[in-house]
Amino acid sequence: MAILRMILIVAGGLLIVSCNSGNRRGLVENAASGVYVREYTIEVSNPNSGEKLGMRQVRDSIFVKQRDEGYEVSNRKWRMNDYDKEGWVSLAHADDRPMPTFLASYDKTSNSLTSTSDNVSQSLLVENGKLFRNSSKEIEYKKVE
DSSP: OHHHHHHHHHHHHHHHHHHHHHHHHHHHHGGGOEEEEEEEEEEEEOTTTOOEEEEEEEEEEEEEEEETTEEEEEEEEEEEETTSSOOSEEOTTSTTOOOOOEEEEEETTTTEEEEOOTTOOOEEEEETTEEESSTTOOSEEEEOO
16 A cells, blocks of 8 residues: 555656656747737828828737647738727738748747748748847837737
């Protein structure tokens, strides 16, 4: 009876240790996961007359979620004009629509998320709580989650 009790205690201890070490590994691999946001304001003019209509605020969000095999990257864009009463409007069907959702792999040496989907050719750079859509780092998204 004492031997069985000892085996159960040792097995329980090994189970706890193995679960904890797995969680630490997950935190390192999960460094790219999160929500990255970019907000900007542009002036909007009437395309026919060139007259200034007002200002438009755009919220561009990229969601990076860890999956069993790599990451899922999705993008949402919203706009709000100060000259109308529409409020926040999705840009899903606009000319400046979001990039399509894709699966990606994360390369720790280059800090990049690269599409593994055949229909999407996209690479994102993740660096110090920021995400960039290309290597020139012209467009910056800040991690909020």
